[in-house]
Amino acid sequence: MMHSADLPDTLxxxxxxxxxxLPRARLPLHIFEPRYLQMFEDALKTPARLIGMIQPCPGQMDQSGTVSQSEDGLQAIGCAGRVTQFSETEDGRYMVTLSGLSRFRILGEISGFSPYRRCEVSWGGFERDLGAGESDPAFDRAGFLALxxxxxxxxxxSTDWGSLQEAEDELLINSLSMLLEFEPEDKQALLEAPCLVTRRETLVTLIEFALRGGAHEDILQ
Known part of the structure; x- marks a missing residue:
């Protein structure tokens, strides 16, 4: 089993x-921007073949009420994935699969000549990510699937309901957390959930909120 001490200090x-x-989940990526093509090719040259997925921080509103679209900010926590599959298209793009390994916390960004962004990271506090898969003993699968x-x-x-019914608890909750369309801050809450039970509770809350009409609920009432 891998330990956090075995992971790189920069990413x-x-x-x-x-x-x-999310850890132990898979994320397909279509890479085509030159800077990220370079990032991918450089990752393949390293033993760990890791890429850190992270969300940009939401734009900041200034005193005039204008929201900045700057991409400078990054969320504090992301998740590293190992390149486990890839294929190259005829026009030089890559179809890549990342397998989630562990979440990380950004300590600072590294300045340099790289066309892509690199950060100093800490893996502390996420040791659970490197262990065995989690279970959710209180999970009401029938009620959740009905919701x-x-x-x-x-x-x-639409979906393959047979596959959802057969999926293990962690695979089901984590895959839906990654795939379903929610606001960036909600996706970040799912990522930062300390355990599978909390992530499932957060996911249920987001689904129920969406079914009630989300931000339009007060208007509808």
Whole structure:
């Protein structure tokens, strides 16, 4: 089993809003920007083949009420994934699969000549990520799937319900946390949940909120 001490102190990061990676889950990526193509090729040259997925910080509102669209800010916590699969297209793009390894906390950004962003990171506090998969003994799967079916119907989504019913607790909760469309701050809350139980509770709250109409609930009443 890998320990946090075995992980690098610096990490290339890929800022992408509404995209989170969770430990022991898989994230497909389509890489085509030159700076991220370079990042990917450099990652393949390292033993760990790690890329850090992280969300940009939301824009800051100034005194005039204008929201800044600067991409300078990064969330404090992201998740590193190991490149486990990739294929190259005829026009030089890459289809990549990252397998989630561990969350990390940014200590500071490294300045230099790299076209992509690199950060000093700490893995402390996320030792659970490197262990065995988590379980959720109190998980009401039938009730959760019924809620999820209502949500999918309201959103006009479809899925393979047989696969969802057969998926292990962690795979089901983490995959939905990554795939479902929520606001960036909500996705960050799912990422930062300290354990699977908390993540499941957060996910249920977000689904129920969406079914009630979200921010429009007071207007509808």
């Amino acid at each position: 290339a990061v890929f800022p992408l809003p509404r995209a989170i990676l 999820l079916e209502r949500f999918f119907l309201a959103q006009g989504l």
